[in-house]
Amino acid sequence: MFDKLLNFHRFELKIIPQTAFLIRSGNDDIEPNKVDMEFVRVDTPYGRTVYIPGSSLKGPFRNHVSTLLKGIGKNVCLLEKDNNCNSKQYEDACYACRMFGSTEFASIVRFEDFFPYRLNATPEEKSESIKSIEKYSYVRHGIKIDRKTGSASSRALFDAEAIVGGEFFGTLVMKNPEIWQVAMIFKAIEDINLGLQKIGGMKSRGFGKVKIYIESVNVETLSNEISFFDPKSNSKKRIIHLDSYMKPSGGLFSESYKFEDQQIENYKTMLYKNLGDW
Numbered sequence: 330m331f332d333k334l335l336n337f338h339r340f341e342l343k344i345i346p347q348t349a350f351l352i353r354s355g356n357d358d359i360e361p362n363k364v365d366m367e368f369v370r371v372d373t374p375y376g377r378t379v380y381i382p383g384s385s386l387k388g389p390f391r392n393h394v395s396t397l398l399k400g401i402g403k404n405v406c407l408l409e410k411d412n413n414c415n416s417k418q419y420e421d422a423c424y425a426c427r428m429f430g431s432t433e434f435a436s437i438v439r440f441e442d443f444f445p446y447r448l449n450a451t452p453e454e455k456s457e458s459i460k461s462i463e464k465y466s467y468v469r470h471g472i473k474i475d476r477k478t479g480s481a482s483s484r485a486l487f488d489a490e491a492i493v494g495g496e497f498f499g500t501l502v503m504k505n506p507e508i509w510q511v512a513m514i515f516k517a518i519e520d521i522n523l524g525l526q527k528i529g530g531m532k533s534r535g536f537g538k539v540k541i542y543i544e545s546v547n548v549e550t551l552s553n554e555i556s557f558f559d560p561k562s563n564s565k566k567r568i569i570h571l572d573s574y575m576k577p578s579g580g581l582f583s584e585s586y587k588f589e590d591q592q593i594e595n596y597k598t599m600l601y602k603n604l605g606d607w
Contacts, residue, residue, distance in 0.1 A: 335556040338503040338511055339547040344381065344443055348538040349469060349491035351530045352385045366489040366530070368466065373444070375455040379462060381497050383440030385529065390438070391429045393526040394513050398424045420560045428510045437506050438514070443499030465494035489531060508557040508600060509607045515597045518543065543593050548586040561607075 354369040368379045395405045406414045406423040414422040417433045430436030446458035469489050503511060518541045520526055527537030548555060588596045 333505075335505045335551070335558055337547075337549040338506060339549075340501040340503075340514065341544045341547070342443075342499055342501060343542040343544055344497040344499075345540045345542070346465075346492055346494060346538075347524075347540050349493055349531075349536045350528070350539060351489055351491050351536050352379075352381055352528075353530045365487040368490045368492060371442075373455075373459070375446070375452055376459040378445060378459040379466070379492060380445070381443035381499070381528075383442050383499070386440045386443070386501075387429065387436075387438065389521070389526055389528045390440075390514075390517050391425060393517050393520060394428065395425045397513065397516060397520075427507070428513065437503055437510055439502045439504070441500045441502070443497040445495055445497055447498045462492070462495040465492050466490060467493060491536065505558045507559060507607065509604055511557075512597075512600045512604060515600065544589070546588040546593055546596060548588070550584050550586070552584055 351366065352369045354367045369382065369385075370377055370379050399405050403424040405425045414426045414431055414433075416422045416426075416431075419427060419434055422431060422434070426434075428437050444455075445462040446455040450458070467490070469491055470486065501514065503514070517526070521528070522540050524538050528539050529537045531537070550556065
């Protein structure tokens with residue numbers, strides 16, 4: 330399905346934590362003054378900073394979309410060794426693997442890492458954003474609860490670093506998606522904003538509620554229509570015409586469409602109306 334370019338969808342997103350938010354670092358530090366669970370950080374040309382790895386977003390998105398798909402009766406595998414798609418053909422794979430990939434073929438959806446600055450900001454603005462987001466960092470003290478007694482376990486104190494504000498910016502890209510896959514991204518973002526799906530660690534302790542703002546949806550296509558991949562069609566595409574919807578501008582392909590503000594809602598509504606039988 331990737332042998333011919335039909336379209337790219339690029340979602341420019343802003344993520345704002347609504348509660349304590351933790352993406353745990355995988356590094357175990359034995360220094361006594363370090364917190365037990367640190368927020369993941371990375372060195373950049375503008376300073377060392379907290380960030381949201383793309384994999385920390387792809388997992389919750391896949392989990393929630395899989396739940397939605399199963400809820401409407403679509404086939405979703407369990408990604409277990411003896412109970413998964415195990416198919417090398419896109420058309421034979423379950424709906425979740427078609428969208429998010431498997432060990433046999435690539436994902437339609439690609440999440441970039443999210444940083445506390447816009448990629449088009451100046452180096453000075455990026456350095457300042459890195460300094461500013463640190464003021465939203467704090468350490469929460471916790472204690473392990475004994476499940477049998479319901480009381481605190483002996484010597485089971487721990488500390489967790491959380492981010493309680495700020496903004497993270499990044500991009501979600503879809504290459505040659507089916508129309509329902511783009512609609513599912515919109516739906517997943519809606520549900521995340523409602524708190525139906527949280528992101529990060531310690532979700533059972535109140536962490537992980539975020540708000541995702543779609544700043545723009547950019548569609549690169551070959552003409553004044555969007556050709557969606559369709560495995561049921563011999564032509565391998567399903568077309569939505571945009572002539573009367575929005576004037577295009579020059580882009581990577583022959584046409585480029587950028588949806589902002591109310592245009593995003595209009596485009597989402599148009600996708601929902603054109604889902605048909607999939």
